[in-house]
Amino acid sequence: MRALQAIILLLAILAALAPASADTQVRLTALSSSVPLRPFTEVLEDPAGELTLTDIERPETATRFRRHAGDGDLNFGYSPTTYWLRLTLAPELGAATRWLLEVGYPSLDSVTVFVRHGATVVRQHAGDQAPFSSRPFVHRNLVFPLELAPGSEQQLYLRVASSGSVTIPLTLWSPAALHASDQRVYSIMATYFGMLLALGLYNLLLYFSLREAAYLAYVGVVASIAVAQLSMLGLGNQFLWPDWPAWGDLAIPLGFCSTGFFGALFTRLFLETRKASPRFDRLLALLQAGFVLAAATAVFYGYRPAGMATALLGAAFAATAVATATLCAVRHQAGARLFLAAWSLLLLGAALTALRALNWLPTNLLTVFALQIGSALEILLLSFALADRINSARRALAAAQAETLSARENAVETLRQSEKLLEQRVMQRTLELAESNERLRHSEAELRKLAHHDPLTGLANRALLYDELRRIIARGKRSGDMFALLMVDLDGFKLVNDTHGHAIGDQLLETIAARLQECVRVSDTVARLGGDEFVVVVEGVLDEEQALAIGAKLIVTLSRPATVDTQVVQVGASVGVALWPLDSDDLDSLLLAADRAMYLAKEGGRGQCCLASATVGSAPDQKQNGE
Incomplete structure (x- = not known):
């Protein structure tokens, strides 16, 4: 009896340790409306990009398809490899016949879909390097209409290649479900781009009124973000430059490089880093030059190295800008705290987007819309910072006018005595501060020496x-x-x-x-x-x-x-x-x-x-x- 119990326990342990068999078929019922396809997707890498549909259907090649580990959307980062994806669709009797396959990353260069119906293969192609009019379905994303026969399995293949980030979000929709989802997404996008437009126009008017370069620099930031986001979300390819795919392909790296350039310029002007922190000012200027070099790389050399450089520069700029704002906030510089709160949200979103593009973070709802969420929150907080800056200028002007009026009412002798007393106090305070600073520097030097040198010999410890x-x-x-x-x-x-x-x-x-x-x-x-x-x-x-x-x-x-x-x-x-x-x-x-x-x-x-x-x-x- 004990032996039987031991055998049963051993079998239970082996069953628990055995990998669970994953269903490779996408089963569609009459109630199905949208199906995320990541759990059912098998991947084959084609480094040379030379395989054809006939090649991958051969038994010796077909066995090389593997599931890709991880959660969320498929994301291969800035990979030069061509990827083949395989799906087996199994619509049950009573399921709909018309479906839409959505690849929710419109900046992919080339996506080709093959659907086999017996001896017949239906081929469809789309990508941001082709005119928008050549797409099989009018949509900001890459969408492919499918005709499925209920009750029979259909094999579906996707061939994906891109010089940018190879992110492949796959969803199978019924037409009505995709339409309903689009209404929600387009409403959010309209609100987001409306906020960008309002902020850009508001700052442009402030620039014409106040003639301060910081406002014009921020208009450059907003315009650059808008261009990059319009291309990344597919709206630019659909509505603004449908017959200019070459620009649509470059809009993302150039838009983000321009965002980084104007963002660094805005940070330097708003926080007055040349006076407040010269070291950070030089670092921000160096990052500006890096963004210009990355943009030139995208135009004259290649998208992939430029995209990776832009992503890394964006993460570095995010850390630098936050550190600069933190330093200025600690020094109680006017507007620094609100700037830190507002800019940190935008830069956090940019950093998450950059790390997602490098495949260092998983693709999910937060990382996909991180930049939009961060920039929208940044708009609200930065509006308070700009308003506070204007109010501070008004208060300073009012104080100056009041001081002028008061000075005119005072007698000449009283003014002279006050000036003399003020000079004495300033001189005394200056001497005290100089002595205090000298003592502090001496103490710091002694502490550094004690911390790093041998007290007897003076050598390094x-x-x-x-x-x-x-x-x-x-x-x-x-x-x-x-x-x-x-x-x-x-x-x-x-x-x-x-x-x-x-x-x-x-x-x-x-x-x-x-x-x-x-x-x-x-x-x-x-x-x-x-x-x-x-x-x-x-x-x-x-x-x-x-x-x-x-x-x-x-x-x-x-x-x-x-x-x-x-x-x-x-x-x-x-x-x-x-x-x-x-x-x-x-x-x-x-x-x-x-x-x-x-x-x-x-x-x-x-x-x-x-x-x-x-x-x-x-x-x-x-x-x-x-x-």
Whole structure:
């Protein structure tokens, strides 16, 4: 009985672990109105783009179709590969015969649909590189009408290729259901583009009234977003440039590059970054140049690299603009908080859209409409920011007028006394602030020195050494140059402490530190790890012989007698040398390799220099105290 129970339990576990069989057929009933096709879609990659329908229907090729892991719409990012999709449609008796297959990403270059009815194949084609009039169905998205025979299975294939983001949202609609969905979507889009138009006209009128460049820059942002969104949503291809597919293909990258360019310009003007934060101002100017270069790449080189560059620049700009606004808000700059709230929403939407285009985020309702949602909320908040800016200007003007009237009513002598008193207070306050700033700078300098330098010798401590090594390794990876890490341990230092006292020992360590710095270049790094252990990092080392020569030089220099407080003392040195990247390309491993080499030098009689490549086995269990 127990054996039977064990067998039943084992079978239950195996059944739970076995993958569930997924239904590959799209079953359509009389009640079906819309069916998301992602769960039923099988994918075949065609990197060369040379396969035909006859090729993929061959048994040896048909078995290569696979389900694509993930949720949401199919998204392959900026992939140069051609993709074949396979669907099996199984309308039941009583199901409708007329259906509409919607590919809800109108910026795809080429989508071809093949439907096999026995020996007959019905072929339909659409894409943003063909005139809108050539589409089989009038719609902003790529829609293909299907005639299905209830009670029989039909095989459907899609061939998809695009130089942009290969995102393939697939939905099968009844005509009435698609029409009802379109009414809701078009209502939302009309509201969205109406808000963009209202904001653009409002800021344009403000520019003509106030003549401030920030308002004109924001008009550029709104116009650029509108162009990019009209193309991305398919409305531009349908209504504005139906016979100009070349422009429709470039409108998305150029629109977003223009949005980034004018957005960076608006940020610089509105937040006055040239005065408030020159570093961020230079970074924003650099991003502007990047957007111009990405736009030129789209026009003269190719869509795919330009689209990827635009997506990455958009994410970088989002982070930079938010950081700039945060800094200005912390400094209580006028309008910065409202700008931060408004612009952050828009940039968050842009970042989500860019990351979705790169296939770093899944395609869902939030990521699809992230830019529209963010920009709509940004419109509302930024309106308050602009109004607050106007009110601030009015308040400043009113205050200036009141001050002028008050000044005219005062007597000349009173004005002179007030000016004299004001000058004294300003001078006093200026001196106090200057002294306070000087004390603060001095304190900050002392804190930085204590945090990164050894208090006895003034050399770099362990923390600063690690930071310098990370920077040196980064430079080495870019240039391919090798550097040497020398672990130096004093021989006989414990005897000096025991014989002459720790005060003499400390002064000797200061002398040793000075000698180490004299042995290397100013650009090289010398650090004290603790006790009588030092590290020297020398960049631009050519080979092991040069590294050994440096170690030998250190040993000779450190072994010279030193006069410390009328006492003549002498120590030796053992040096372990590790070369990057020959011995290790990892920071911790490199230090460990040099430390083992130094132990080997001590075991060999001390006063020697040993390469890490010569070490065999592990170092001794622990170092002797003071040695």
